[in-house]
Amino acid sequence: MSIYLRWGGAILLMLGALYFSRGYEKYLMRRVAEQEGLADLISHVGGMINRFLSSGEELWRDFHNDALEKCGLLPSLRGGMGLKDAFDKCGEKMSLSASAKEKISASLGALGRDYREGEVRLLAELEKQLRSDSEAERSAVEKNIKVARALLLGGALAAVIMLM
Numbered sequence: 179m180s181i182y183l184r185w186g187g188a189i190l191l192m193l194g195a196l197y198f199s200r201g202y203e204k205y206l207m208r209r210v211a212e213q214e215g216l217a218d219l220i221s222h223v224g225g226m227i228n229r230f231l232s233s234g235e236e237l238w239r240d241f242h243n244d245a246l247e248k249c250g251l252l253p254s255l256r257g258g259m260g261l262k263d264a265f266d267k268c269g270e271k272m273s274l275s276a277s278a279k280e281k282i283s284a285s286l287g288a289l290g291r292d293y294r295e296g297e298v299r300l301l302a303e304l305e306k307q308l309r310s311d312s313e314a315e316r317s318a319v320e321k322n323i324k325v326a327r328a329l330l331l332g333g334a335l336a337a338v339i340m341l342m
Contacts, residue, residue, distance in 0.1 A: 195334035217308035224301035
């Protein structure tokens with residue numbers, strides 16, 4: 179086999195490992211951004227209810243978040259869907275874990291059945307839960323990215339060494 183073919187294959191293998199590690203990093207960062215966006219949305223809704231006694235489409239009026247726009251949650255909310263229904267509809271497009279989706283969906287299902295004080299309290303509890311989950315996720319993401327990068331690049335390097 180030609181030396182150029184070996185080196186070309188080694189370079190392609192290393193570039194492929196880098197590509198996949200970057201894709202995994204983007205996926206994990208999108209996951210964290212969606213969870214933080216949900217926490218920001220819940221905080222915004224709680225503030226709108228508490229300060230202005232807003233309801234319906236007024237709740238989402240001044241809220242913007244790129245991660246929630248991309249997955250379709252905010253457009254669904256602005257289209258008139260309820261928060262739980264919009265979350266359940268867009269859950270497939272979100273990169274959150276299945277257990278996190280179930281937990282959030284159950285918490286959102288409890289909303290809308292109480293007076294202002296009860297709703298604000300439920301929203302504050304949900305926001306606190308989402309913030310703590312996103313902080314734990316963010317700390318785990320950094321470690322997972324380093325491990326994935328090391329495994330992918332190490333595996334590619336091992337394959338290159340064995341082929342040479």
